[in-house]
Amino acid sequence: MTTELDLTLTRRVAASPATVYRCWTEPELLKQFFAPKPGRTVDAKLDVRPGGAFYTKMVFEEYGEIESEGCYLIVEPAKRLVFTDCLSADFRPSAQPFFTADLNFIETEEGCEYNVIARHASAESVKRHEEMGFHEGWGTVARQMAEIAEAIERG
Amino acid sequence: MTTELDLTLTRRVAASPATVYRCWTEPELLKQFFAPKPGRTVDAKLDVRPGGAFYTKMVFEEYGEIESEGCYLIVEPAKRLVFTDCLSADFRPSAQPFFTADLNFIETEEGCEYNVIARHASAESVKRHEEMGFHEGWGTVARQMAEIAEAIERG
Numbered sequence A, B: 001m002t003t004e005l006d007l008t009l010t011r012r013v014a015a016s017p018a019t020v021y022r023c024w025t026e027p028e029l030l031k032q033f034f035a036p037k038p039g040r041t042v043d044a045k046l047d048v049r050p051g052g053a054f055y056t057k058m059v060f061e062e063y064g065e066i067e068s069e070g071c072y073l074i075v076e077p078a079k080r081l082v083f084t085d086c087l088s089a090d091f092r093p094s095a096q097p098f099f100t101a102d103l104n105f106i107e108t109e110e111g112c113e114y115n116v117i118a119r120h121a122s123a124e125s126v127k128r129h130e131e132m133g134f135h136e137g138w139g140t141v142a143r144q145m146a147e148i149a150e151a152i153e154r155g
Helices: A017-025 A123-131 A134-154 B017-025 B027-033 B123-131 B134-154
Strands: A006-013 A040-046 A053-060 A064-076 A080-084 A100-107 A112-119 B006-013 B040-046 B053-060 B064-076 B080-084 B100-107 B112-119
Touching: A006 A123, A006 A134, A017 A080, A017 A100, A017 A112, A017 A134, A112 A134, A123 A134, B006 B123, B006 B134, B017 B027, B017 B080, B017 B100, B017 B112, B017 B134, B027 B040, B027 B134, B112 B134, B123 B134
Parallel strands: none
Antiparallel strands: A006 A112, A040 A053, A053 A064, A064 A080, A080 A100, A100 A112, B006 B112, B040 B053, B053 B064, B064 B080, B080 B100, B100 B112
16 A cells, blocks of 8 residues: 555566565675666675665765665565665664665566555655655666566576 | 663563463553553554554553554564554654664563563663653553463463
8 A cells, every 4th residue: 555655666577576586685686786877886785584684885976975774674585575764773763764665576477567665754755755866766776677687587 | 682772671470471472462451551550541553463553542640641653563473572663554654763662572481571672773762761761661561561461361
């Protein structure tokens, strides 16, 4: 279920839900698509279990380094991955809460429907996320992710 | 694992982990102990599953009504219950994030060791929670809870 406090994005990928899930949970795969190019993801530590922490560091020529930290909430292989920056390792409250990402990997005839819901506390947070470029950023990342997942399945 | 950003409380209860867990997850039981007396818990809605919301309303003569809302994170019957006010239903970020409660129900020869870890984002939040009366409040609630759990097992 979504509300006006959510931003959403959907993309069809010609790869199985299991492969798309792998792209999100294996650091060496995540690093290949997580930053919109020409940005680069130079570090990724993913403790993929409820209460486990994630850490990523991206580098952009125009912005410098951007680090992201958070906590996994729901871990359902090949199906769903939910994480939030409102919490850190062991579900500890974080200093800079902003949004929860609810990623769903739905099996289709062609492969997978990849569905992102970004949940926010307020209309102000939604607006800020839109202004930060949610649709372009997550859209580019979804395209880059699809390329990796499809290349894996082509072997 | 705990750190200086945690507040903790432990109490031995002469009742099984399953019964103590019931006290925390059944609204009609929770309402009997959740507010330090003479405070009263007049409402409790508990959607006990990861991503489910909890809502409680307590009434105190000196403070008036106090409502609490949050989200369950870990639900392990008779073993562990983790919830946070940093998130609401469906893991949506909340407007007033403060702490995560990690309740553990550990089987002992006499019944159950009930162990609370309250996790915070900062030393300021820890201090605030202490000044709000964490130790007295949660201590009184633990005693009240033990009385209910022990009465259930006496039948």
